[in-house]
Amino acid sequence: MDQREENWSDSPILDFAVFDDMVLRMEEVAVEIVQLFLIESPARMVILAKALEGGDLEGVLDVVHRFKSSSALLGGMRLSRLCEMLELRLRKERKLRGLEAELKAAQELLGPTLAAIELRWEKSVGTA
Numbered sequence: 001m002d003q004r005e006e007n008w009s010d011s012p013i014l015d016f017a018v019f020d021d022m023v024l025r026m027e028e029v030a031v032e033i034v035q036l037f038l039i040e041s042p043a044r045m046v047i048l049a050k051a052l053e054g055g056d057l058e059g060v061l062d063v064v065h066r067f068k069s070s071s072a073l074l075g076g077m078r079l080s081r082l083c084e085m086l087e088l089r090l091r092k093e094r095k096l097r098g099l100e101a102e103l104k105a106a107q108e109l110l111g112p113t114l115a116a117i118e119l120r121w122e123k124s125v126g127t128a
Contacts, residue, residue: 008081013109014116018075023124034121037070038114045110052096052103060103061090067106075120076113082106 023030044063051059068083086102096103 008078008085011077011081013076013078013112014120015075015077016120018072018077019117019120020075020124022073022075023121031125034074034117037074038118041067041070041110041114045107048103048107055096057090057094057096060096061087064090064106071113074117076117079106079109079113082109 022033026033044066048060048063050056051063064083064086068080068087071077071083072080082102083106086099086106089099089102090096
């Protein structure tokens, strides 16, 4: 088992330093990035669920890849690392079977990740 597979659950739901750095570096577009993630992520999870139900490996890979990248940008490190592990295994094994628990964990991590990002965003713009 790869180190990334063992340690995704040790990652913080939200890495404040990564989030705060993104806000500083991308200040003009940060609001758009955060809002897009908060708005589009639940719909992406529905797409993931449908792809899982239909056995659509490429559909699952697409959603997992997008969550890996977008959550990493915002500091959602636990979701990002879990999705990275899932993406690596899906690309290597080319099957969904055997990853049900991890895919369910990704679905369950979305709510806490969205809540943490929203709360940190509110604090960073002074509206909390």
